[in-house]
Amino acid sequence: MEVILAILIGVLYAAGIYMMVRRSLVKLLIGLILLGNGANMLIFLLGRITKGSPPVIPEDARVFAEVYADPIPQALILTAIVISFGLQAFAIILLKQVYIVNASDDLDDLNPIEEEI
Amino acid sequence: MTDNHIVLPVITHLFTAVVLIFFWKKTRISRIISVVANSILVISSFVLFTRTWNAGVFTMQAGNWPAPFGITFVADVFSSTMVLLTSLSGMAVSMYSAVGVSKARMKFGYFPLLHFLLMGLNGAFLTGDIFNLYVWFEIIIISSFVLMTLGGRKPQIEGGIKYVAANLMASVIFLTGIAILYGLTGSLNMADLSRKVALIPNRHLINITALLFLVGFGIKSAVFPLFLWLPSSYHTPPSAIAAVFGGLLTKVGVYALLRVFTLIFVPDDFIAFTLMAVATATLLTGAFGAIIQKDIRRILSYLIVCHVGYMVAGLGLFTETALTGSLFYLIHDIMVKTNLFLVSGLIYKIKGTIKLEQAGSLYAAYPKLSLLMALVLFSMVGVPPLSGFWPKIYLFQAAFAAHSYTVIGAIIVASFFTLYITAKLWAEVFWKDAPTGVARHSDLYNRMNHYGKALLVTPVILLAIVTLYIGLGAENIARVSVHIAQELMDPSPYINAVLGEVVLEP
Amino acid sequence: MKTIILKTASRYLLPLLLLFSVFILLRGHYLPGGGFVGGLVAAISFVLHAFANGLSNTRLLLKYHPRILIPIGLGLSLLSGFVPMLFGEPFMKGLWFPEPLPVIGMVGSALFFDIGVYFVVIGVTLTILFTISETTQLEE
Numbered sequence: 153m154e155v156i157l158a159i160l161i162g163v164l165y166a167a168g169i170y171m172m173v174r175r176s177l178v179k180l181l182i183g184l185i186l187l188g189n190g191a192n193m194l195i196f197l198l199g200r201i202t203k204g205s206p207p208v209i210p211e212d213a214r215v216f217a218e219v220y221a222d223p224i225p226q227a228l229i230l231t232a233i234v235i236s237f238g239l240q241a242f243a244i245i246l247l248k249q250v251y252i253v254n255a256s257d258d259l260d261d262l263n264p265i266e267e268e269i
Numbered sequence: 270m271t272d273n274h275i276v277l278p279v280i281t282h283l284f285t286a287v288v289l290i291f292f293w294k295k296t297r298i299s300r301i302i303s304v305v306a307n308s309i310l311v312i313s314s315f316v317l318f319t320r321t322w323n324a325g326v327f328t329m330q331a332g333n334w335p336a337p338f339g340i341t342f343v344a345d346v347f348s349s350t351m352v353l354l355t356s357l358s359g360m361a362v363s364m365y366s367a368v369g370v371s372k373a374r375m376k377f378g379y380f381p382l383l384h385f386l387l388m389g390l391n392g393a394f395l396t397g398d399i400f401n402l403y404v405w406f407e408i409i410i411i412s413s414f415v416l417m418t419l420g421g422r423k424p425q426i427e428g429g430i431k432y433v434a435a436n437l438m439a440s441v442i443f444l445t446g447i448a449i450l451y452g453l454t455g456s457l458n459m460a461d462l463s464r465k466v467a468l469i470p471n472r473h474l475i476n477i478t479a480l481l482f483l484v485g486f487g488i489k490s491a492v493f494p495l496f497l498w499l500p501s502s503y504h505t506p507p508s509a510i511a512a513v514f515g516g517l518l519t520k521v522g523v524y525a526l527l528r529v530f531t532l533i534f535v536p537d538d539f540i541a542f543t544l545m546a547v548a549t550a551t552l553l554t555g556a557f558g559a560i561i562q563k564d565i566r567r568i569l570s571y572l573i574v575c576h577v578g579y580m581v582a583g584l585g586l587f588t589e590t591a592l593t594g595s596l597f598y599l600i601h602d603i604m605v606k607t608n609l610f611l612v613s614g615l616i617y618k619i620k621g622t623i624k625l626e627q628a629g630s631l632y633a634a635y636p637k638l639s640l641l642m643a644l645v646l647f648s649m650v651g652v653p654p655l656s657g658f659w660p661k662i663y664l665f666q667a668a669f670a671a672h673s674y675t676v677i678g679a680i681i682v683a684s685f686f687t688l689y690i691t692a693k694l695w696a697e698v699f700w701k702d703a704p705t706g707v708a709r710h711s712d713l714y715n716r717m718n719h720y721g722k723a724l725l726v727t728p729v730i731l732l733a734i735v736t737l738y739i740g741l742g743a744e745n746i747a748r749v750s751v752h753i754a755q756e757l758m759d760p761s762p763y764i765n766a767v768l769g770e771v772v773l774e775p
Numbered sequence: 776m777k778t779i780i781l782k783t784a785s786r787y788l789l790p791l792l793l794l795f796s797v798f799i800l801l802r803g804h805y806l807p808g809g810g811f812v813g814g815l816v817a818a819i820s821f822v823l824h825a826f827a828n829g830l831s832n833t834r835l836l837l838k839y840h841p842r843i844l845i846p847i848g849l850g851l852s853l854l855s856g857f858v859p860m861l862f863g864e865p866f867m868k869g870l871w872f873p874e875p876l877p878v879i880g881m882v883g884s885a886l887f888f889d890i891g892v893y894f895v896v897i898g899v900t901l902t903i904l905f906t907i908s909e910t911t912q913l914e915e
Contacts, residue, residue, distance in 0.1 A: 172438070177430070184437050191444040198452025208806065225451070228400055232444060234811070235407045239440075241903040242414055243433055250430055253423050262427045276866045283853055290846035333868040342866075 157197045164190030175259045177247050184243065188236040192229045199225025274320070275329045275344045275395055277313050278352050281306060282388035289381040296375040300367040303380045307360035307387075314356040318349040322752075326766035328397065336397075336767050337458035343397035345763055347596075347753045351394040351524055354600060357735060358516045358607040359387045361728035365611050366509035368721045369618075374419050374507070382419070386412040386513060393521050397767055399447055399533075400457045402525065406443065406489070410436045413518060416510045417502065428502030435488055435498035443485030449478045450533075460767035463532045463760060472537070479534040483543065486529070490522025492581055493550035496574045500558065503573070504566035508614025511566065515573055516607030523580045523599060527592075531757040536587050544585030549679040552578030556686035565613045565623040565698070568690060569606070572649070575683050576602055579664060582676050586667045592754035593747070594663030600746060601656040601739050605649045608732040612642045615725060616698060618714040625694070629703035634712075638726070639699050641733055648736045650691045651684065656740035659747065777829070785827035792820030800893050801879055801886075810889035814896025821901055830908055841901035848894030855887035 164186050171183030202221040209216060254261055285306035292298045321327060321344050329342040344352075363383065370379055389408035396402050414436075418429040451457060453474065454465040469475055484495065491499040499519070503511055530536055536544060555575025562568045576598070583595025613623055619635065620628045632639040644655075651657025661680060668677045714722065739746050756763065796817035803809030821841075825833040859868040871883035879886075 168441075172434070180430075180434055184434070184441070187438070187441045188444075191441050191448060194445060195448040195451065198448050200452075222455075224457070228447075228451070230811070231400070231404060235404070235411075238899070238903075239407070239411060239414075239437060241907070242411065243437070245906060246414070246418060246426065246429055246433060249418075249421060250426050253421075253426055259430075262430060273860045273866055280853060280857065280866070283849070287846045287850045287853065290849075329865050331865065331867045333865045 153201060154197065157193060157201075161190050161193045161197065164193065177250060177257050177259060180259065181240070181243055181247055185236070185240060188232070188240075192232050195225050195228050195232070199228075272327045272329055272344075274313075274317055275327055275342045276331075278310060278317070278356070278391040279388055279395065281310055281313065282384045282391060286381045286384035286388065289384060290378070293378060293381075294376055296372050299375060299380045300363075303363045303384065304360070304367065306384070307356065307363045310356040311353075311360050314349065314353045317344060318346075318353045321346050321349040322749075326763055328766050337456050337461035340401050341397035341458060341460070341767050342395050343460075343763065343767055344395055345753075345756055345766075346749065347524075347528070347756060348394045350600065350749060350753065351520075352391050354603045355387060355390050355394065355517060357732070358513065358603060359383075361607060361611065361732050362509050362513050364724055364731075365512070365614070365728045368717070368724045369509045369611075369614055370507055371420075377419055379416070379419060382412045382416050383513070386416065390517055390521055394524060397459050398457050399450065399459055399462065399529075402459075403440070403443055403447060406521075406525075407440060409518065409521065410440065413514065417506050417514075419506070419510070422505075425505040428505035431498045432502040435495075439485050439488035442481055442488070446478055446481035446485060449474075449481065453478070458767065459528070459532055460760075460764040463764055464768075466533050467535075475534065476537070476539055479530070479540055480543070482529055482534070483526070483540075483547075486522045486525045487547070488522075490519045490526060490577050490581075491551075491574050492547050492577055493554055494547075496551070496554070496577075499574055500562075500567060500570040503570040504564065508566075508610050508617065512607045512610035512614070515569060515610045516603050519573055519577055520599060520603050523577060526581065527584055527595065527599075527757065530584055531592075532760050532763070536585070541585050541587055544581055545673060545676055548578045548582035548585050549675055550578075551575065551581060552679040552683040556683045559690050560686060560693075563625050565616065565625065565628075565694065566610070568694065569609055569613060572687065572690065573606060575687065576606075578683060579660065579680065582680065583664055583667065586664075586671050586673065586676070588667050588671065589751070589754045589758050590663050590670065591667030592757055593750045594660045594667060596750040596753050597660035597663060597746060598657075600750070601648070601660060601736070604732050604736050604739065605645060605656065608645045608729060608736065609649065611729050611732070612645055615642070615714065615729065618725065619712055620698075620703075621713070625697040627704060628698045629701040630699075632699040641726075641729060643695065643699070644733050645729070645736065646691045646694060648733075648740060650688045654740050654743070656736050656743070656746075658740070659743045660750075663750075777827070781827040785824050789820050789824050792823070793817055796820065796893075800889060803889055804881065804885060810892030811896055813889075814893040815900065817893070818897050818900035818904075821897075822904060825904075825908075830905065834905075837901075841898045841905070844894045844898030845902070848891040848896075848898060850891070851894065852888045852891030855884045855891060858884055 168183045168187030168190055171179045171186060174180070199222050202219060205218065205220045207216070207220045207223040250262070251257060285302060289299055289302060292302065326343060326345045330336060331340045331342065333339070366379065366383070386409060389405050389412060393402055393405035393409065396405060414429065414433055417432055418425055447457070450462065453469060454462055456462055456465055466475060488495045503514055506514070530540070534540065552575055555571050555578060559568050559571035559575060562571060579598045580595045583591040583598070615638070616628065616631065617623050619631065622628055648655040649657055651661055661684065664680055665677060668680070714725070796813040799808040799816060800810055800813030803813065821833055821837070824836065856867040859870050860866055862870065864870070869883055869885045871881055875881045
């Protein structure tokens, strides 16, 4: 399981970076999303995988009886997902705006370095 | 010492932002609320600063969950100084934007966003939890994204893309670093991490993790190979927004570097060498970049990059003197850079341009205002006894002691280039006769009423007074810097304040 | 997607899903659930309604722009964190009434924090979705 996840994370990071260095704006966004998912999976993997024992105490007990899954990585991932959800929503609107203003999806067409404001 | 005063800088901004959202379209009330809230915060953070200065480290466990399980807020002198500086810049910017930002922008929620941004900054300075630091960083960047693109003009949006892409990338790398750190230690509390990381035998893995943090914070603080997003985006938003960005956003990256690389990853030879190489390259590229630019804000953008190098160099040398230099420079730089962007906005209001060749004869038209601006400019260069001079002495001293002559060379080159650029700015914008043949721009500043003029100039004067104090009362600032440097070199009071005097079981 | 089946179903699903979202919100303190998930379910119920009946109808149904929920929710969460400070406890310490209320269960400051989160999530999600679909409609 760990090995599969490790490979998956590697693939996600690689694909994300590959997409980010393409010229298209949409691919830039997809790259960022893939990278974010890779990072979330990495937290999940490094928080140790414990199968089938959720960190919920049964009603008739007060403490955990046996080994339980660490809830912190899940909290972290949830936070990270929420944040990336907001950021990606903003990024989509921004890209859309760029497309409307620029009429192009190509990053090379953005060239404000020489253009004056 | 548990104390609720620590979270006040954060929740006051949050509360103000919430109130401001209710007054979304009422620009007049929004301005008043914003300025009042910022004034309260200046007082509150000054009290916090004096308290930490007198009594040491304060902590607050959010929700009363004991460290290292809950989220800890920590205020030592370093944090509270940064909060104080943030409040001062925030206050200046909020006054300036009352007339400096167009009503259309205000109606898109300028003021609530400004307060969310300041809340994020204060939160980042006060938190004692590495994941919480990530969350504050995200709050900072998302509000800065919106501020950067507010108004939606073409260059703004295009600059925004680079800014957004670079910062999202930085966040992902930072998050990756946190994930590995959590996997290694099972903790997120910075004080706890400090103890646990020191016990890990595999130093190479620690160094790799440290590099991830270095890259993540490096993008945010715009150090050498990672700074390219900054000069291509910081000149696009209105000057009030650029002032917050230029003064504070890169500095929060520097703060995070200083905090993480003294508390969690104490620099060994490899990290110290990397930091110094990065600092040298940053100083040089920033300086070279600035001299070829022909527009005030772009020059300032490159100078931000250049001057981040001083602070990183101090961290790389990693002695008490060097850190004192870094911290002194940090204090000076926040005030001066905020002020310079405000000044660039004033120049734009007067001349209708920020391009060097079209500006001119400002001194003839506004001698007093020009002298004020000159004071700010020469503080940045560090003409003795103005503020930029003193930290460089510490840095020289530390670099000589460590025999790092490359760093000394870079510092000297960067300082001379800054001087040259400042002289050029002065000559082009203030002394030179205004060029003929350029379409006459009506002087927006002159047409304002006294109230408007006062609101534009007061923040500049306010920050200039603080800068003057940093220069002339350098002794006091040096005492603060030395104190912080000692805190950073020996973090045990910080750790003990957070975790209590427990000895970690092996 | 204007099918009669979805349209009819959404009429019944909307109140049901809203009720379910409140249920998730309330059970959240000790069991899986909570303000965030509840808020998402509530937002999805409106999205479903928008799918079936068109965005303008959902707008009419909501009367106010969902944006207004964001400051309300934020304010509620902030106040719930603020209250313990009045009793000299640290920020965000959970304060609880000693006896559980019928149906709702234990009531305390954490519940109000969760309700705040619930509102913010509904507000943010709907604002984002409305904004994105608005820009799309403008082009068409």
